[in-house]
Amino acid sequence: MTARVGVVTFPGSLDDRDAATAVRIAGGDAVALWHEDDDIKGVDAVVLPGGFSYGDSLRCGAIAHLAPVMAAVARFAAEGGPVLGICNGFQVLCEARLLPGALLRNDRLRFVSRPVGVQVERTDTPFSAGYAPGQRLVLPVKHGEGRYVADESTLDELESEGRVVFRYATGENPNGSARDIAGITNAARNVVGLMPHPEHAVDATLSEGTDGLAMFAGLLGSLTSVR
Amino acid sequence: MPRVAIDVLLKRELLDPQGRATERALPGLGYDGVSDVRIGKHLELDVDAVGEALDALVEAMCAGFLTNPVVETYRWRVIADDERADAPATR
Numbered sequence: 240m241t242a243r244v245g246v247v248t249f250p251g252s253l254d255d256r257d258a259a260t261a262v263r264i265a266g267g268d269a270v271a272l273w274h275e276d277d278d279i280k281g282v283d284a285v286v287l288p289g290g291f292s293y294g295d296s297l298r299c300g301a302i303a304h305l306a307p308v309m310a311a312v313a314r315f316a317a318e319g320g321p322v323l324g325i326c327n328g329f330q331v332l333c334e335a336r337l338l339p340g341a342l343l344r345n346d347r348l349r350f351v352s353r354p355v356g357v358q359v360e361r362t363d364t365p366f367s368a369g370y371a372p373g374q375r376l377v378l379p380v381k382h383g384e385g386r387y388v389a390d391e392s393t394l395d396e397l398e399s400e401g402r403v404v405f406r407y408a409t410g411e412n413p414n415g416s417a418r419d420i421a422g423i424t425n426a427a428r429n430v431v432g433l434m435p436h437p438e439h440a441v442d443a444t445l446s447e448g449t450d451g452l453a454m455f456a457g458l459l460g461s462l463t464s465v466r
Numbered sequence: 467m468p469r470v471a472i473d474v475l476l477k478r479e480l481l482d483p484q485g486r487a488t489e490r491a492l493p494g495l496g497y498d499g500v501s502d503v504r505i506g507k508h509l510e511l512d513v514d515a516v517g518e519a520l521d522a523l524v525e526a527m528c529a530g531f532l533t534n535p536v537v538e539t540y541r542w543r544v545i546a547d548d549e550r551a552d553a554p555a556t557r
Contacts, residue, residue, distance in 0.1 A: 298534055305531075334534065341537045343476070348483045388480055388537060415481065 242462040244455075245272040245282035247312070247328075249303045253290035254325065254438055261438040262286070265455035274306040283462050284321040284365070285312050287328025289381075289436060299342060299384050300330035309335060321365040321458060322430045326382055329422070329432030338425055338432045339397070340389030346415025350383040354447065356408030357421050357435050360401075364424045366431040367404050369457020376405075376450040378435035380413050385434040387416035387423075397423055405433050467512045469550065470524055472542040474533050475506035506538075508551055520544075 244262040246269055248255045259269035270282050274292075279285060292303035303309065309331070316322045316337055324332040332338045345351060354377045359370040370376070389397070394417055397403050405422035412419045414434070422433025437451025476482050482504050489503035509532060515523050524542055533540045547553065 297532070301531070301534070333536075339536075341534055343480065343537060344483055346481060346483050348487055386481075415483075 241266070241268045242284070242459050243268045243270050243280075243282045244458070245270045245279050245285045247272045247274065247285065247287050247308055249274045249290070249292035249306060249331075251291045251294055252288050252327070254288040254327075254436065255290070257436075258286045258288045258325065258438040261441040261451065261455045264441050265452060265459050267455065267459045272308055274303070274308050276308045277311060279308065279311045279315055284323070284458055285315060286438075287312070287322070287324040287331050288438070289326030289328060292327055292331065295384075298330075298334065300327060300332075300334040303327075303331045304335035313337060316425075316430050319427060319429050321461070323366050323454075323458070324430075324432035325436055325438060326380075326385070326434055329434055330384070332430060332432045337430050338423055339393050340387055340423070342384050342434070343386045343388055344384050345382070345386055345413070350381070351385070351413040352379070352381040353413070354379050355413050355421075355435060356411045358406045358408055359404070360406050361404045361424070363401075364404055364428045364431050365458050365461040366454050367457065368461050369453030369455075375408060376435075377440070377448055378437055378451055379439045379447050380435050382414070382434055385414040385416065387414075387420045387434070389417065394418055394420075400426065402426070402428075404431055405435070467514050468516065468520060468544045469547070470511050470513050470520075470542055471545045471549070471551070472509040472511075472524075472528060472532060472540055473506060474509070474538050474540045475504050477537055477539055480537060510545070510550060510552075 246258045262269040357376045359374040407419040437454040440447040440451035484505040485503040
């Protein structure tokens with residue numbers, strides 16, 4: 240049976256269709272989830288896509304994390320279900336406290352939209368299992384508020400527990416993120432958030448390359464292996 | 467109904483790039499002797515509660531939704547009509 244991956248659409252989500260396309264290219268079924276839904280339709284994994292949910296009102300992700308669907312996503316995550324937050328989705332996961340820290344204005348105040356080098360630090364999450372340890376990727380970023388911050392003890396904990404999953408390549412940190420952090424996971428390693436956009440790098444006919452595809456293929460592989 | 471004003475800033479140890487950019491622009495405009503510029507948010511709301519109930523409600527809203535305690539700190543107070551930030555200028 241083909242794995243079913245839910246992609247949530249909030250008002251203001253932009254990258255939900257690309258995320259769904261990436262799931263399909265990787266061989267899964269993409270299931271549309273709506274922010275007002277009370278359940279997640281029995282999917283095997285959830286993707287919170289990029290965009291500007293609720294117009295970034297109050298703070299990025301602050302309103303979205305209170306949407307009805309997020310209660311279901313939080314329950315799913317607590318039960319060990321794989322959840323990926325990309326860009327705005329990462330911000331939503333931090334606001335929901337499913338991941339530690341927060342994402343603030345880029346240090347140079349500029350919206351950055353370009354490919355960046357990203358290093359795979361850990362392959363023991365469902366979303367990084369398709370990569371080799373230390374693999375260097377090129378993924379697009381496009382955000383104005385992607386500077387990852389957390390207090391020093393939280394950062395030390397993330398490092399010592401091996402929860403920094405993706406790190407910007409040396410000299411390529413586009414936003415001033417602490418310790419070049421591009422993506423992290425929770426203690427249980429089933430929830431991952433990152434600022435770069437794997438779903439925009441899955442089609443060889445486009446200019447962004449295909450380095451993002453293994454994030455979705457790895458997920459589908461890990462879902463199949465636990466069945 | 468009490469009007470509540472809430473001031474929110476990024477925690478002191480966090481870089482505030484808006485504040486930094488503004489601070490750097492000031493000398494060029496001839497405004498010297500200004501430092502430690504921090505830019506945050508000012509919220510005002512009417513709250514239908516008084517006394518301890520008001521305190522509890524505002525604290526809960528601030529800590530749970532209006533601010534993000536991971537990166538922000540806040541102060542709040544009850545203000546009079548002429549203390550509103552949008553009160554007409556008096557001359």
